[in-house]
Amino acid sequence: MSEHAFHPLVKQLLDGDITLADLPAELRAEGEEAVRLLAGVDRRPVELPAVSRRVMREIASRPARSAWRRVMQPREIRLRVRPWLLAPALAIAAALILWIGHAAPVTQASFVTVRFVLVAPEAREVSLAGTFNQWDAHATPLVRTSPNGVWTATLTLPAGQHQYAFVVDGARWVPDPGAPAVDDGFGRRNSVLTL
Amino acid sequence: MIISLLALPLTLIGMQQRIAERLTGRVSPDVAALVTQLGTAAAARGLPVDPMIQKAIEGSAKGIPSERVVTAVRLVAMQLDTAAAALREGGLVGDTLMIAAGEFAITAGLSANDITALARTKASASALTVGLRVAGTLAALGVPPAETIGLVSATLRSGQPAESLLLLPAHVQSEMAKGITPAQAAAGLERAAAAQARHGPPPNRGQPPPHPAPPPHPSPPPHP
Numbered sequence: 001m002s003e004h005a006f007h008p009l010v011k012q013l014l015d016g017d018i019t020l021a022d023l024p025a026e027l028r029a030e031g032e033e034a035v036r037l038l039a040g041v042d043r044r045p046v047e048l049p050a051v052s053r054r055v056m057r058e059i060a061s062r063p064a065r066s067a068w069r070r071v072m073q074p075r076e077i078r079l080r081v082r083p084w085l086l087a088p089a090l091a092i093a094a095a096l097i098l099w100i101g102h103a104a105p106v107t108q109a110s111f112v113t114v115r116f117v118l119v120a121p122e123a124r125e126v127s128l129a130g131t132f133n134q135w136d137a138h139a140t141p142l143v144r145t146s147p148n149g150v151w152t153a154t155l156t157l158p159a160g161q162h163q164y165a166f167v168v169d170g171a172r173w174v175p176d177p178g179a180p181a182v183d184d185g186f187g188r189r190n191s192v193l194t195l
Numbered sequence: 196m197i198i199s200l201l202a203l204p205l206t207l208i209g210m211q212q213r214i215a216e217r218l219t220g221r222v223s224p225d226v227a228a229l230v231t232q233l234g235t236a237a238a239a240r241g242l243p244v245d246p247m248i249q250k251a252i253e254g255s256a257k258g259i260p261s262e263r264v265v266t267a268v269r270l271v272a273m274q275l276d277t278a279a280a281a282l283r284e285g286g287l288v289g290d291t292l293m294i295a296a297g298e299f300a301i302t303a304g305l306s307a308n309d310i311t312a313l314a315r316t317k318a319s320a321s322a323l324t325v326g327l328r329v330a331g332t333l334a335a336l337g338v339p340p341a342e343t344i345g346l347v348s349a350t351l352r353s354g355q356p357a358e359s360l361l362l363l364p365a366h367v368q369s370e371m372a373k374g375i376t377p378a379q380a381a382a383g384l385e386r387a388a389a390a391q392a393r394h395g396p397p398p399n400r401g402q403p404p405p406h407p408a409p410p411p412h413p414s415p416p417p418h419p
Contacts, residue, residue, distance in 0.1 A: 131249050134221070135256035161299060161328045163253075173257055180335035180364065182303045185250065185267035186259045192303075194332045194361060 010034050110159040112195040116166075118142065118176070121149025123168045130164025130190075132157050137167040163190040210238045217248050222255040226264050233272050242275045243291035246298055274298045281307035285314025293320060296327035303331035309344050318351040325357045326350070332364045333381065336371070342381035349385045353392035 012018045013031050023031045118126055128140040132155070142151035151166075163182070166174045175181045176191035184190040214234045218227040230251045234244035250271045254264030278297025282289035284307070289297065297310045313326055326347045333343045350360055363384060370380030 129256060131253075135249070135253045137256060161296065161331075163249075180332050182299075182331070182335045184253065184257075185270060185302075186254060186257060186263060188257070190253075192332055192335050194328045194364065 006030065006034055014038060111156050112159060113154060113156045114193065114195070115152060115154045116142065116164075116176070117178070118151045118166045118168075118174070119149055120151055120166075120168055120174075123149065123151065125169055126151040127167045127170075128153055128155075128164060129167050129173075131162050132164070137170065142166070157193070157195060159195045162193040162195070164193065165190055207235050207239060210244070211235045214244060214248060218251060222251045222264070223261050226251055226255065226261050226268075229265050230268055233268060237272055237275060240276070240279070241288075241291070241294075242272075242279060243295045243298075245291075246271050246275060246295050271298065274301045277301060277307050278310055281310035282314050285311040287314045287320075287323070289314075290320065290324075293324045293327065296324045296331070300327050300331035300334065303334040305330060305334050305340050305343065309340050312344050313347060313351070316348050316351045322351055322357055322360070325360050329360045329363055333367060333377075336364060336367055337377040338367060338381045339378050342378045342385065346381045346385040346388065349388035349392065353388050355388070355391070 006014070007027055007030060009018065009023055009027055010031050013020065013023060014034055020028065020031050020035065116128055120126055126142040126144075127137055128142060129135045129137045133139040140153055140155065142153040144150070145152045163184075164176070165184075165188070166176065168174050173188060175189040179191040179193060181189040181191050211231055211234075214231045215227060218230060222230070230247055234247050237247065238244050247268050250268050251264055254267055259267075275294055275298045278301055279289060279294045282293060282297060287293070300310060301307070309330070310327065313323060313330060316323070316326070318326060330343050330347045333346065334340065338346070346363060347360070350363065366384055367377060367380045370383070371377055375383075
């Protein structure tokens, strides 16, 4: 296709904005030539039946996007921040955080630190098992703190009631001689700690 | 109503799963099956399941044969029922913490009537829960039930804070260390608490009756 550099008024003629009669005399010939060229163009619609059917079938087969997917679909958002607005926004956020903090104080469980002591000079290892560690005989070892066999462990436990026993050398369950004890239901005694 | 009826089985199924998860790998399968069954039934009656789970785990950790572990867990379940009934007798529908505290008190040697007597003090739920734990601890120290209930009831009625209740076992131990019997120690403390209830708290409010400072707990023990 050849390129035609028509006069702007001739282009207006082709666009249908003006008629041939509106053109100045010196542009009439150019206008007529442009109209003649335009008339030669085949304006029949292009028929691509196979492609159309395929495209329509593809569109029809796609599931409709749910509202949730539309909402969750990532989008690019451009934000323009005016720096002088940041200060009051931060102040409002801080005030809200402080207000919420006062309105709903965090409830903290009460904890108590307890020192467990057992004197067992002959023991090779001592540990503590109880309701606070699911009776795991290996979870809470005591440390030998003196050469005369004093074993200690310091734990922070939640307030409430705990039952426990010392486990000496991994096999012997020994109640705490310095604490009250109850029957464990298996013929032994559990020490009791009420915090 | 219909929603509640439909939700109940789902809740119980969830409870079954939670119990089974806690027992997995810690107890034998037959013990786990029984505890799951007992625990689910107990939960449906509003009872705590933790004491049963703890007893099963404890028994297995101590190498106790399964049959004896099962017996011990059944006993805990019965005592939970007894504690809940005793609280109801005292006019309370106890929450799970309170019922567990009552079960501990029974394990320590107190009776259902003792628990009912404490429930009738009209103390707040949290104070009564602490009171039941302390009563069990005092019984474990050898204080007879009558003196135990007298001391804890008097302290609850005196309106002292829960910290005062928690100090009672240490005070009894301190008195026992001087050669006084547990019953005498508890009776002395009860008189002081009753006097405080009549005349109001002493100037050093929040402190227990005039007794020497309690020993650290647990105190360094003698050789085992």
